[in-house]
Amino acid sequence: MSNKNEWNSNLSFLLAMIGSAIGLGNIWRYPYVLYSNGGGTFYIPYFIAILLLGIPFLILEYGVGYNYKSSFAKAITQINSKWQYLGWFIPVTVFIFTVYYSVVLAWDGLYVVLSFSKAWGSNPNAYFATTLLQSSQNFTGLLNFIPLIGIVIAIVWIIIWFISHRGLEKGIGNVSKVLVPLLFIVMMALVGFSLTLPGAAIGLNELFNPNWQLLTKFDIWMAAFAQIIFSISLGMSISFTYASYIKEDTDLITNTLIITFANAIFENIAALGVFSVLGYMSLHSGTAVHDLVTQGIGIVFIVYPTVFNILGQWGFILGPLFFLTVYLAGFTSILSSIEPLSFSIQNKFNISRSKTITFLIIVGALLAMPFATSFGQTLLEYVDTFINLIALLLAIFFECIIFAWMFKAEKLIDFLNSRSKTFKLGKWWLIIVKYILPMFILIIWIGGIIDVVPNWTFSQLILSVLCGIFLLVTTLIFTILPAKDENWNEKQERI
Incomplete structure (x- = not known):
């Protein structure tokens, strides 16, 4: 099946990729990473990680994606059919x-509505964990289905279907042109207000207070490289897939710079807002900022609602604005994350985009329902740890090896340089993508396993094994099923 999808303009590609990069992690993960790794000191390894990892890897993904103009699975098969399994x-x-991810987005969508009345009450922690999610760490919690959570999860998948099944440009392209600028506007308004709060300077001083001694610590450098990997979704086949839809004359190097720095600007603006609010909360409660700092769902569904309660009437304005920002950021990312598997299925089995998206939406919604039980929050934490620290990082390492070595990254240099209006690639780029990137990714993967796995509970180990079996079996099924597209094994290179 040939690729009939194409961005109508470079603007569509840019905004879709920026929307993909900007997600929930920019708001709830990055401010904590910045603070806990030396504040202002962290910017040195952060920008080095952007230059050594983010930009070179994105250029590599874009270049190979453009070369094949096909799905990720098909391209890997054409590079070396023995690696088709990785392609799936x-x-x-x-x-x-x-x-x-759709589950967290569903929780936030619910909080957009709750924020208009501060329905979480005087104890946001108890409301979120006990009243709303009815959280349990026991497997028996899977038997307690929470209808409200199931409904908001289903709504998320319906919206994804409504946008994605319409086609690339009419769906994702047009929505990105609206959501991404709106996301920046709302975030700027939110941060602008946060900066005017009494005590905002307290939080900002805590955030940017440098600790130069940390530069000699290995952890701060690994934190910077890990942040860039997850922040820009490197190696997740999203960038590759979106690049396969671009027009012939696209300047991929310049686009990479725009996308990378747009993402960096957004997450640093978000950090200003988060720590301004924490500074205000510290002043009001008398609690030190370092005792308030957290990451993940805690800062979104517990810390911020607590602040909105303290803000009084202003909380009725700031609350909906904040949760809307999180919702927009989540949706711009989730629209892209369904594309790699969708396009791969379309390619191999010669199925239309509309039917493929509909099938994946139904499967995704059904798989998300166990997260709508009392065990859902615990299940989400376990699955997230397994996917991000074990499965995805290892896959990214092998993708880097295949693209840089088996495909031969040097083939891209002349093509990319001929269209670049900014800078040119040279041997330095090859050294980075062939040697430096794989080394750092492998080190981060090993470090994550050493740091996390020994602390797993027995239930987390069991669920991780089950998740791994599901992942491996599903991948095997897609790999061994016969292709319906007669061009599946036909090598089609443009560079």
Whole structure:
């Protein structure tokens, strides 16, 4: 099946990729990473990681994606048919990520509504964990289905279907042109207000207070490289897939710079807002900022609602604005994460985009329903740890090896340089993508396993094994099923 999808303009591609990069992690993960790794000191390894990892890897993904103008699975098969399994492993892994990402997005959508009345009450922690999610760490919690959570999860998948099944440009392209600028506008308004809060300077001083001694610590450098990997969704086959839809004369190097720095600007603006609010909360409560700092769902569904309660009437304005920002950021990302598996299925089995998206939406919604039980929050934490720290990082390492060595990254240099209006690639780029990137990715993967796995509970180990079996079996099925597209094994290179 030939690729009939194409962005109508470079603007559509840019905004879709920026929307893909900007997600929930920019708001709830990055501010914590910045603070806990030396504040202002962290910017040194952060920008080095952008230059050594983010930009070179994105250029590599874009270049190979443009070369094949096909799905990720098909391209890997054409590079080396023995690696077709990896070609399905990454899209399936990203789809599992999409499933539990939709759950967090559903929670936030519910909080958009709750924020207009501050329905979480005087104890946001108890409301979120006990009243709303009825959280349980026991497997028996799977038997307690929470209808409200199931409904808001289903709504997320219906919206994804409504946008994605319409086609690339009419769906994702047009929506990105609206959501991405709106996301920046709302975030700027939110941060602008946060900066005017009494005590905002307290939080900002805590955030940017440098600790130069940390530059000699290995952890701060690994934190910077890990942040860039997850922040820009490197190696998740999303960038590859979107690049396969671009027009012939696209300047991929310049686009990479725009996308990378747009993402960096957004997450640093978000950090200003988060720590301004924490500074205000510290002043009001008398609690030190370092005792308030957290990441993940805690800062979104517990810390911020607590602040909105303290803000009084202003909380009725700031609350909906904040949760709307999180919702927009989540949706711009989730729309892209379903694309790699969708396009791969279309390619191999000669199925229309509309039918493929509909099938994946139904499967995704059903897989998300166990997260709508009392065990859902615990299940989400376990699955997220397994996917991000074990499955995805290892897959990214092998993708880097295949693209840089088996495809031969040097073939891209003349093509990319001929269209670049900014800078040119040279041997330095080859050294980075062939040697430096794989080394750092492998180190981060090993470090994550050493740091996390020994602390797993027995139930987390069991669920991780089950998740791994599901991932491996699903990938195997897609790999061994016979292709319906007669061009599946036909090598089609443009560079």
